[in-house]
Amino acid sequence: MFKIESRDKESRARTGILKTAHGDIPTPIFMPVGTGGTVKGILQRDLSEDINAKIILGNTYHLYLRPGTEVLKAAGGLHKFMSWDRPILTDSGGYQVFSLTGNRKLSDEGAVFKSHIDGSKHVFTPENTIDIQRIIGADIMMVFDECAPWPCDYQYAKKSVALTHHWLDRAVVRFRETDPLWGKEQFLFPIVQGGVFDDLRKISAEKIASAGMAGNAIGGLSVGEPAEEMYRIIEIVNEILPPDKPRYLMGVGTPVNLLEAIERGIDMFDCVMPTRNGRNGMLFTSEGTINIRNRKWMDDFSPIDPEGPSTVSLCYSKAYLRHLVISGENLGAQIASIHNLGFYLRLVEEARKKIEEGNFKVWKSAMVKKLSERL
RNA sequence: GUGGAUGUAGUUCAGCUGGUUAGAACGUCGGAUUGUGGUUCCGAAGGUCGUGGGUUCGAGCCCCAUCUUCCACC
Numbered sequence: 001m002f003k004i005e006s007r008d009k010e011s012r013a014r015t016g017i018l019k020t021a022h023g024d025i026p027t028p029i030f031m032p033v034g035t036g037g038t039v040k041g042i043l044q045r046d047l048s049e050d051i052n053a054k055i056i057l058g059n060t061y062h063l064y065l066r067p068g069t070e071v072l073k074a075a076g077g078l079h080k081f082m083s084w085d086r087p088i089l090t091d092s093g094g095y096q097v098f099s100l101t102g103n104r105k106l107s108d109e110g111a112v113f114k115s116h117i118d119g120s121k122h123v124f125t126p127e128n129t130i131d132i133q134r135i136i137g138a139d140i141m142m143v144f145d146e147c148a149p150w151p152c153d154y155q156y157a158k159k160s161v162a163l164t165h166h167w168l169d170r171a172v173v174r175f176r177e178t179d180p181l182w183g184k185e186q187f188l189f190p191i192v193q194g195g196v197f198d199d200l201r202k203i204s205a206e207k208i209a210s211a212g213m214a215g216n217a218i219g220g221l222s223v224g225e226p227a228e229e230m231y232r233i234i235e236i237v238n239e240i241l242p243p244d245k246p247r248y249l250m251g252v253g254t255p256v257n258l259l260e261a262i263e264r265g266i267d268m269f270d271c272v273m274p275t276r277n278g279r280n281g282m283l284f285t286s287e288g289t290i291n292i293r294n295r296k297w298m299d300d301f302s303p304i305d306p307e308g309p310s311t312v313s314l315c316y317s318k319a320y321l322r323h324l325v326i327s328g329e330n331l332g333a334q335i336a337s338i339h340n341l342g343f344y345l346r347l348v349e350e351a352r353k354k355i356e357e358g359n360f361k362v363w364k365s366a367m368v369k370k371l372s373e374r375l
Numbered sequence: 376g377u378g379g380a381u382g383u384a385g386u387u388c389a390g391c392u393g394g395u396u397a398g399a400a401c402g403u404c405g406g407a408u409u410g411u412g413g414u415u416c417c418g419a420a421g422g423u424c425g426u427g428g429g430u431u432c433g434a435g436c437c438c439c440a441u442c443u444u445c446c447a448c449c
Contacts, residue, residue, distance in 0.1 A: 035411050057410075095410045116412055147410075191410090222409045251410040272411045279413075295404070333413075 001187075001214050002246050008360045012238060012265030015352045018215070018246050020139040021184035022079065022087040025054045027246060027267035028351055030258065030344040031089060033275060035059040036066065037082045039341070040275055041334040044084045051310050051342040055086060055139070057270050060132050061093030061124075065115050069135050077137030077182045089270070090138035092129045094145040094191075094219075095251070106146070108166065126171035130178065130188070137182045142217065143171040145191040150224040157195035164193045165207050172211055187214040189248060192237050195220060196229045205240035215246040218266075222252045231260055238265040255284055255347055255371045259364050262351050269348070274340030279333040281325045284343045285313075288373035292336070297322045304335070310342030 007014045018025040032039045032047065034056040039047060047053040058078055067081075075081035078088060097104055097111045104113035110125030126144045133141035144167050148160040168190050175188045190208045194200030208216050218237055221230045234249065241247055248268035249261050258269055274284065281293040286307035290297070300318040308314035312335045324332030347367075354363040 033411060040411075040413065059410080062411085089410095091410045093410095096412095099410090142410080145410095217410085219410065224409095248410095253409050257409075271409050273409055276411055276414070277408065280408080280415095282408085291406085293404090330413090 002244065004244065006356045008263075008355045009358065010361045011263045013263050013351070013355050013360050014243075014265065014267070015355045016246065016267060018267075020055075020087045020187070022085060022139050023054070025087060026349075026352060028258075028262045028348045029054055029268055030341075030348045031055050031057050031268065031270040032341050032344075033057045033270055033272050034082075036062045037078060039337070041279070041330065041337050042341075044082065046338055047084075047341075048086065050312070050338060051345050053086070053341065053345060056084065056088055058088050058090045058136060058138060059093060059096065060090050060129055060136065060142075061096035063090070063136060064093065064122075064132050065117055069132055073135050073181075077135070079137055079182075087139040088137075089140040090133050090136055090142065091250075092133070092142040092144040093124055094129075094142075095147045097124060098147050098149070106163070108163070110144070110167075126167040127174040130171055130174040134178060134181050134186065137180070137184065138186060139184070140187045140189055140215065141175075143168050143188060143190045145193060145219055147220050147223070148193060148195055150195065150220075152195050154195075154197055154200075157193075157197055157200055160195075161193050161200050161204050164191065165204070168207070168211060172213075189213055189215045189217045191217045191219040191250065192241070193220045194233075196225050196233060198233075198236055201233050201236050202240060205237045209241055213245075215248060215268075216241050217248040217250050219250045221249065222257070227257065227260070230257070231264065234261055234264045234266065255344065256368050258344070258347060259351065259368055259371075262348070262355075263360070263364060271344075274344050275337045278336035278340040279325075281322075281336070282340075283321075283336060284340050284371075286343075288370070288375040290318075290375045292318060292322045292325055294322075304339055305343070308342075309346040310338050313339045313342060 002016055002018050004014055004016045016027045018027055032053050037058060039056055063072065072078060072081060079085055097113050104111050110123055112123050114121055124144055129144040145164045146160045148157055180186045190211045190213055192204045192208045194204040221233060238247060246267045247265060249266045251271055252261060252269055253271055281291050283290050283292050285305040297318040302318060303314050304316055304318055304321055305313040316335055321332060321335055325336065354360040
């Protein structure tokens with residue numbers, strides 16, 4: 001399951017190995033988002049061979065709507081379907097039900113929502129989202145939760161947490177009474193909610209910890225609240241979540257967010273930023289963050305990143321990438337995504353190394369300063 | 376050669392019977408984007424209304440000339 005390998009003496013940061021049926025994941029780790037059975041624009045081969053992604057995300061909501069559970073079942077699960085034999089984590093679709101579908105109805109039972117593709121009506125429950133994730137065959141499944149918006153008043157957040165906890169109980173029952181379809185062990189991670197309210201977060205963290213799952217997640221952050229609020233909540237929650245299990249901060253974040261969270265004891269991350277923003281020209285480089293669309297890169301023939309976290313970072317120039325992105329060429333999105341993911345993966349790998357070496361804090365402060373520079 | 380049409384932002388066009396500072400879309404240039412709807416949102420710059428005259432208190436709009444482009448007919 002999870003084995004802590006080293007701990008930082010000056011902070012909560014730690015390194016570890018998360019063992020799954022599809023391979024070991026060194027932590028801290030960043031997980032590229034591959035919503036619909038693809039990390040947009042990138043070949044599985046490039047993910048594993050070029051930037052060495054250890055685990056990727058899938059999304060229950062999207063995969064359930066397309067291609068649908070029948071196809072996934074016939075394919076033998078998502079790993080086989082997409083020819084990816086490393087670990088996969090699936091989000092339950094909780095986030096999509098609340099962010100994507102305009103009209104949905106919540107009840108104790110679950111969520112009734114309309115497909116964003118054809119308007120058809122569907123129901124997600126704590127039980128059927130487990131069933132779907134069994135079919136997908138995710139190494140790590142997430143419980144169905146409500147990701148409350150921000151800002152959000154106390155009463156709403158309180159009700160939302162209660163609902164999420166109620167759903168957790170039912171999800172755990174279904175998890176225990178079912179087996180993996182494809183013979184490979186699957187974990188279930190519950191999710192701490194509670195907005196930016198300290199007491200709700202404490203109650204939620206205790207509830208989530210008591211479920212006794214293989215790992216735990218923190219959701220409902222980075223939804224618009226100031227970064228300082230997020231860091232404060234992470235500290236409060238991580239005080240309670242068991243230290244011997246991996247902690248996954250959902251949907252976060254910027255490179256600086258990652259370092260601040262690692263320092264506070266987070267082990268796993270996912271975020272669309274390196275890919276989605278990359279497609280739109282935002283590049284994270286060792287020289288600073290740049291908007292490759294800006295005119296000043298028009299005739300800059302230096303490599304995308306001279307410290308090259310991926311092969312594409314070194315062999316293509318800023319001027320060329322600018323041309324591709326501005327022209328809307330697929331290759332621009334591809335190169336930007338590979339580079340940015342490479343940057344994120346190298347960042348967490350370096351953090352891991354620094355924690356092991358015992359000089360994480362010094363390195364982190366220097367990196368935060370450097371990463372905050374906007375070229 | 377004759378007749379008709381056309382000319383307004385980089386592009387495609389709107390602009391009522393003449394009335395404040397000529398608009399839109401796209402493009403360009405900036406900014407944003409945090410459990411991906413192959414996105415979305417915000418801001419800015421950019422026009423001597425083909426040219427030259429005229430009528431009028433006032434012209435993108437009306438009149439004359441001229442040029443451009445397109446079409447039709449001899």
